[in-house]
Amino acid sequence: MAKLQKPVAIARTLIGGIALSLDLPKNYFEQRQRKPITIQRVLRYPPQIGKVSLEEIGIGAHTDDGFLTVLSQDTVGGLQVKNRAGEWVTAPPVEGTFIVNIGDLVQTLTNDRYTSTMHRVINTSGLERYSIPFFIDLDFDAVVAPVPTCVSEALPAKYEAYTCGEHKFKRFVDSYAHLKGE
Numbered sequence: 001m002a003k004l005q006k007p008v009a010i011a012r013t014l015i016g017g018i019a020l021s022l023d024l025p026k027n028y029f030e031q032r033q034r035k036p037i038t039i040q041r042v043l044r045y046p047p048q049i050g051k052v053s054l055e056e057i058g059i060g061a062h063t064d065d066g067f068l069t070v071l072s073q074d075t076v077g078g079l080q081v082k083n084r085a086g087e088w089v090t091a092p093p094v095e096g097t098f099i100v101n102i103g104d105l106v107q108t109l110t111n112d113r114y115t116s117t118m119h120r121v122i123n124t125s126g127l128e129r130y131s132i133p134f135f136i137d138l139d140f141d142a143v144v145a146p147v148p149t150c151v152s153e154a155l156p157a158k159y160e161a162y163t164c165g166e167h168k169f170k171r172f173v174d175s176y177a178h179l180k181g182e
């Protein structure tokens with residue numbers, strides 16, 4: 001439990017900061033996070049040796065489908081992040097720090113002012129890698145649409161409203177080929 005408290009506290013602080021950065025009250029998102037969907041996972045990446053096909057890497061290129069991800073990784077490395085210029089850059093482990101990814105919900109809420117980070121893991125270190133991502137979303141039925149301060153006549157809303165649960169479900173189905181079309 002103690003281990004979970006740190007990412008939760010970091011996420012809460014950052015979520016307040018994101019609201020303030022958008023000229024919204026600090027607790028703006030908390031009103032939609034009374035019982036937010038949260039998941040913490042432990043991931044193990046076996047080492048990959050030789051020529052690595054992009055279809056068979058540790059975790060393929062994706063964005064996180066929630067609000068924020070607070071990730072701790074061991075010292076092995078392998079996480080890569082796509083920057084705005086479209087280049088893959090490494091996100092090396094830095095002791096005592098967490099990596100924070102912006103998720104899809106923030107991209108919609110901010111009308112693309114903040115974009116969800118494309119990232120992937122390729123573990124060619126020859127060692128096992130472990131990471132522990134903590135995902136925090138909104139309430140299942142929270143409505144997600146661009147917030148008023150990110151919409152103007154010059155910058156109309158780019159997204160139709162959807163619920164957090166709808167988006168998570170859609171992304172879940174999209175990531176498993178056998179569930180599509182059911």
Ligand SMILES: O=C(O)CCC(=O)C(=O)O
Nearest residue numbers: 043064073079121131133
């Ligand atoms: O293991 C990592 O560094 C990233 C994990 C990740 O991107 C995910 O679980 O969504």
Ligand SMILES: [Fe+2]
Nearest residue numbers: 062063064119
């Ligand atoms: Fe991810």
